[in-house]
Amino acid sequence: MEKKSIGYTAGTFDMFHIGHLNLIKNAKSRCDYLIVGVNSDRLVEEYKGKKVVVPIEERMEIIRALRFVDDVVCVDSLDKKEIWKQLHYDFLFIGDDWKGNPRWEATAVEMKEYGVETVFLPHTEGTNSTLLREKLVEY
Numbered sequence: 001m002e003k004k005s006i007g008y009t010a011g012t013f014d015m016f017h018i019g020h021l022n023l024i025k026n027a028k029s030r031c032d033y034l035i036v037g038v039n040s041d042r043l044v045e046e047y048k049g050k051k052v053v054v055p056i057e058e059r060m061e062i063i064r065a066l067r068f069v070d071d072v073v074c075v076d077s078l079d080k081k082e083i084w085k086q087l088h089y090d091f092l093f094i095g096d097d098w099k100g101n102p103r104w105e106a107t108a109v110e111m112k113e114y115g116v117e118t119v120f121l122p123h124t125e126g127t128n129s130t131l132l133r134e135k136l137v138e139y
Contacts, residue, residue, distance in 0.1 A: 009089065014054050043075065080111055
């Protein structure tokens, strides 16, 4: 029996938009089984210094409803090694807007030691959660 490839991506997915959908759809096209981590409210406040608009349970339900997603997990750490120890994924997917970022470049090197290929997927230009927040404030 052939081993299925497992992919993993994570995000806050607050105010879900087309960029989120494109990332998830693109990730699924590159693996057999896609696990999506949704960052906990606490984690988002800790590393972004922002409160989420949509609570974790609702964000996870939105992601779970996507036909491209095979499993959804709540994530409470940015440490991809720790997450790998639980999920044993083969591919780590991230938007290419993070390419060249020192943290992500180091993560790619570190994950290679675990046999994980980090794949930088095309970023959807013109939309992100920060822009959506700014537009909402204008109204």
